Every structure is written in structure tokens, then in C-alpha cells.
Amino acid sequence: MIKTTYSEEELLELLRKKSESGFKYLYNHYSGALYGVIFRIVQSKEYTEEIIQDVFVKIWNSIHQYDVVKGRFYTWMINIARNTAIDYLKSKSFQNELKNQSLPDFVYNSTELSTTNKSSDFIGFTDVLCNLESDKREMIDLAYYQGYTQSEISEKLKIPLGTIKTKMRTALVKLKDLLKDYK
Structure with a gap:
């Protein structure tokens, strides 16, 4: 079998x-x-x-x-x-x-x-992303779906690179928590 x-x-x-x-x-x-x-x-x-x-x-x-x-x-x-x-x-x-x-x-x-x-x-990943706040969803979208580097996101949004790195980390931690709950 x-x-x-x-x-x-x-x-x-x-x-x-x-x-x-x-x-x-x-x-x-x-x-x-x-x-x-x-x-x-x-x-x-x-x-x-x-x-x-x-x-x-x-x-x-x-x-x-x-x-x-x-x-x-x-x-x-x-x-x-x-x-x-x-x-x-x-x-x-x-x-x-x-x-x-x-x-x-x-x-x-x-x-x-x-x-x-x-x-x-x-797998319903879009549904999980919809549960993120809009600023966190934007970070994930720019980095993982549109292929921007953190430096490019910083330039595009006119936000300091350190702030982008912090926001990205926060977004990924929140996404990880959402994925744990999604199982």
C-alpha cells in the first residue's frame, strides 16, 4: 500500500x-x-x-x-x-x-x-495576512511579495532603516503568532 x-x-x-x-x-x-x-x-x-x-x-x-x-x-x-x-x-x-x-x-x-x-x-495564507494590521501587512507585502529589500522599503516609505527593521521584525512576530493560531 x-x-x-x-x-x-x-x-x-x-x-x-x-x-x-x-x-x-x-x-x-x-x-x-x-x-x-x-x-x-x-x-x-x-x-x-x-x-x-x-x-x-x-x-x-x-x-x-x-x-x-x-x-x-x-x-x-x-x-x-x-x-x-x-x-x-x-x-x-x-x-x-x-x-x-x-x-x-x-x-x-x-x-x-x-x-x-x-x-x-x-493554504489560506491570504486570510491569515488579513488579520494583520495594515502597516504590518504592508511590510510583509513589500518584502515578501514585491521583493523589496529593507533598504528599498525605507527609501520607498521615507522611513529610517532602523524603524523599518523594527517594524518588519514586529510584523513577522505577529504573523508567526497568527500562524500558530491558524493550525
């Missing part, structure tokens, strides 16, 4: 053993959420599909670096997805490609984004 659900510990063990069934389970259960995170940053299905492949290869190849003491597995994967998407946007090849595109090919489509975001948010 093939097991259809795994605990986080079982999944991690399978991935460390380079189990194909563990990877399939990982992809089937987490690709939608990671796709949503990446799409919010790059705002293009084509680029998101390219990046999601890189993200799962990175997870597969660096699973031994995950430390359960430092945080949850899901959070670790989101950080890999976020960082990979931001790195992609900052890459020279992407910047050159943007210069060569006609404007209509890269215009932001809010209808497409909202549709994709709803379908990929099967």
Missing part, C-alpha cells in the same frame, strides 16, 4: 534519502503555494514556471541544509522561492530580456494576478 500523506518529519526523511515519492509528494502539496509567492514577485506566468523548477531543484539539492531548530520547513521553502525570484529579477539576462520586450507583453495584469493568487493560495 502506498502512503498518501506524510508528516513533516517523514517527508524530510524521504527527501534526505532522495526518495522519488517524497519529491512527488513535496511538489504536489507545496507547488501551488510556492507558485503564488513567486508569481507575486515576478508577475509573469512564463517566468514563474521557469523559477518554480529552479526552486524545487534547490530544495532537493540543499535539503541537508534545512535545520528544524531554525524554523519551519514551509518557511524555509518560501524563503528559497522568494530569494530565487528576486535573484531572477535582478539577473542581467532578465534585465536584458525586459529591454527587448514590447510594452504590451509585460504590462501588469491585475485580473490575472488575482485569479492566479486565489487558486494558488490553498
Whole structure:
């Protein structure tokens, strides 16, 4: 009999053993959420599909670096997805490609984004974010969905960097508390 659900510990063990069934389970259960995170940053299905492949290869190849003491597995994967998407946007090849595109090919489509975001948010993360105060939600949105660094957020909002760092930490602590209650 093939097991259809795994605990986080079982999944991690399978991935460390380079189990194909563990990877399939990982992809089937987490690709939608990671796709949503990446799409919010790059705002293009084509680029998101390219990046999601890189993200799962990175997870597969660096699973031994995950430390359960430092945080949850899901959070670790989101950080890999976020960082990979931001790195992609900052890459020279992407910047050159943007210069060569006609404007209509890269215009932001809010209808497409909202549709994709709803379908990929099967874990209800958007509902959790709605429980944050607006300033904390803005910090999370700018950093994790739009790909801004803390320095860039400081410049954009015209708030000192130290204040941004404090607000970001407060927002993440509050989000962590909300996620604990959400289980």
C-alpha cells in the first residue's frame, strides 16, 4: 500500500534519502503555494514556471541544509522561492530580456494576478495576512511579495532603516503568532 500523506518529519526523511515519492509528494502539496509567492514577485506566468523548477531543484539539492531548530520547513521553502525570484529579477539576462520586450507583453495584469493568487493560495495564507494590521501587512507585502529589500522599503516609505527593521521584525512576530493560531 502506498502512503498518501506524510508528516513533516517523514517527508524530510524521504527527501534526505532522495526518495522519488517524497519529491512527488513535496511538489504536489507545496507547488501551488510556492507558485503564488513567486508569481507575486515576478508577475509573469512564463517566468514563474521557469523559477518554480529552479526552486524545487534547490530544495532537493540543499535539503541537508534545512535545520528544524531554525524554523519551519514551509518557511524555509518560501524563503528559497522568494530569494530565487528576486535573484531572477535582478539577473542581467532578465534585465536584458525586459529591454527587448514590447510594452504590451509585460504590462501588469491585475485580473490575472488575482485569479492566479486565489487558486494558488490553498493554504489560506491570504486570510491569515488579513488579520494583520495594515502597516504590518504592508511590510510583509513589500518584502515578501514585491521583493523589496529593507533598504528599498525605507527609501520607498521615507522611513529610517532602523524603524523599518523594527517594524518588519514586529510584523513577522505577529504573523508567526497568527500562524500558530491558524493550525
